[in-house]
Amino acid sequence: MDKPKLLLVDDDEDIRVQMKWALAADYEVAQAGDRVSAMAAFNATRPLVTLLDLGLPPAPNTPEEGLATLAGMLVMDRQAKVIILSGQGEKQNALKAVGAGAWDFLTKPADMDELALVIKRSVHVATLEREFRLLQDKAKSEAFEEMIGASSQMQAVFSFVRKVAGTNAPVLILGENGTGKEMVARALHRRGKSKDAPFVAINCGAIPEALLESELFGHEKGAFTGAHALRKGLIETASGGTLFLDEIGELSPALQVKLLRFLQEKTFQRVGGRQEIQSDARVVAATNVNLKEAVAAGKFREDLYFRLAVLITTLPPLRDRGEDIELIATEMLRRFATQHLRNGMAFAPDAVRAMNQHTWPGNVRELQNRVQRAVIMADGKRVTARDLELLDSEGTPPPSLREARERVEREMVTAALRRHAGSITAASQELGISRPTFYELMDKLAIQRD
Structure with a gap:
């Protein structure tokens, strides 16, 4: 070395x-x-x-x-x-x-x-x-379209985006909640031929079926109670650009049929209308469920699946991305520290270890939430595992081998000092080390000399 x-x-x-x-x-x-x-x-x-x-x-x-x-x-x-x-x-x-x-x-x-x-x-x-x-x-250096990833899994995703962004074929993005599926969809849009056209996103699982049909396809005046004026749907709004359908697996059978027809013919009808309307919006769909299993269970149309899954990419969960956890957390810490006027913050060793040991069920979204809260709540410049609320059942982060060794050293040094009324010479002789080494240990363990 x-x-x-x-x-x-x-x-x-x-x-x-x-x-x-x-x-x-x-x-x-x-x-x-x-x-x-x-x-x-x-x-x-x-x-x-x-x-x-x-x-x-x-x-x-x-x-x-x-x-x-x-x-x-x-x-x-x-x-x-x-x-x-x-x-x-x-x-x-x-x-x-x-x-x-x-x-x-x-x-x-x-x-x-x-x-x-x-x-x-x-x-x-x-x-x-x-x-x-x-x-x-x-x-x-590892950032790509606002995403960070040095892991082989994320580099494969970035390569996928580079290859397919210039096409107009439908894309299906798979991955757990919080892995960044919409960020990939936006990257596909920004790198595509229609980057200056609209990017329109909708969460299909967050809107009731009766309203979702109107949101997607629009409605004519008088189509239903409360439809006081003609309204364009998101498919029409996204014409020339990208339509991002998040949680596509939550679509009802009736809406699956209407979406399939649009994908096949690039035309649709507003709710309550008869006019065929064209839209060349590129469809990018995402889901956290296994659509093949949904097809086998009869919950999702097989023909719609094959229309959506022309190109497929899968985002890995954060727990499987190795060093990406610290890379992403470091960039988030810098960004939030600047935002909250707390420049110069850094992660303490116990925070890094706790982040690498955590399973991250909420993925990148959970990491972002914890880091932002820690920046606000931390007392000093060092963000600890406690600040991130990543503690075990006893309220402490699991010790590393180094910490365990230092704990034993601290106990032995302080005990020797107590037994010899603070005499460095006597305490060092008892432990079988020189005075300079004893001083060095005290300094390393942050034990006051007086």
């Missing part, structure tokens, strides 16, 4: 040599003695962490060169982790640098144990941030 990259900027060559010797075992160390060489090294290596002395030539007794170097690094990478190394009399300058964007500051001569812990913590945070940015970039 490659060592993390570290940049050391100091005009004193002896200090640089000593610090490089102390850090080289754990880091790939680059050096610079002035602003020009520091900027060149920073640009070339893009270190996770930079140690920066404020007093640089040609004015080593003032902080101007150091502050200018800090500013330049933050221009190149606004999330750069720059740790200021300053003399005792430069504390105000170091605080000024932190206010300008430095990550932390230490006083010279730096205690190497303390420096090692600060660097290690900074590298850990910088690594997490880079991974988050890579995930965001990957989500953008």
Whole structure:
């Protein structure tokens, strides 16, 4: 495994040599003695962490060169982790640098144990941030017509859309509720020849049969009580464009017959009318039921099924899409955080693990609901499993192996400290580790030194 990259900027060559010797075992160390060489090294290596002395030539007794170097690094990478190394009399300058964007500051001569812990913590945070940015970039690169998917199943769906969008043949989209069937239908429309024509959608299972017929085919004035004027139906409205029929399996037998006739002849009659009306709307249908089983059970016409299922694609449930879960969640988090003025939010490790373990019965729609609620309700910048309401029966996310190990370590460290009245030396000796290692454990486990 490659060592993390570290940049050391100091005009004193002896200090640089000593610090490089102390850090080289754990880091790939680059050096610079002035602003020009520091900027060149920073640009070339893009270190996770930079140690920066404020007093640089040609004015080593003032902080101007150091502050200018800090500013330049933050221009190149606004999330750069720059740790200021300053003399005792430069504390105000170091605080000024932190206010300008430095990550932390230490006083010279730096205690190497303390420096090692600060660097290690900074590298850990910088690594997490880079991974988050890579995930965001990957989500953008894997986006297709507002859909995100790196999984082989979704790439197959995207390929299907590219191939068939330019035709006018009917399409049947299969998949569980919440998998994004309407998004696929809209992608087919936007990539089709009639993308500037209407896209008209209707949920066949959400409207009573008596009203659905009028919605689809329209009605003449006086066709029934309340029909005070002629009304065009959605099939007529969608002429030249796309008609999306969601939950097509919910159509009554009578409406199945009328829809079949339209698909065969591209003509229909309004309710209460005799005039044959033409429409060249492309029909894209979707359902979450098995239409073949419905045909076998006599609930769905076989001839209508074959008319609708000229081209078929199936959307996978979210639980089967692997890394897509985190990709989609990350993009949703960015979008909702921007919408609610909470930029800079990220998922905590327990949230990522809980999302990957959840079965997602509501699919992408459920994920969207949970992420949006979490953005609003989270107390800080980190979205936890609790914020997502993804907890087990005991109210906690299931622990990972790492968390279980850390829990045992924390119990042993705190117990040793209690037994020895807070003595680091005695507690470390009891556990059979060195003082620096004990300090490192305390820092990792967030145990206060006092």
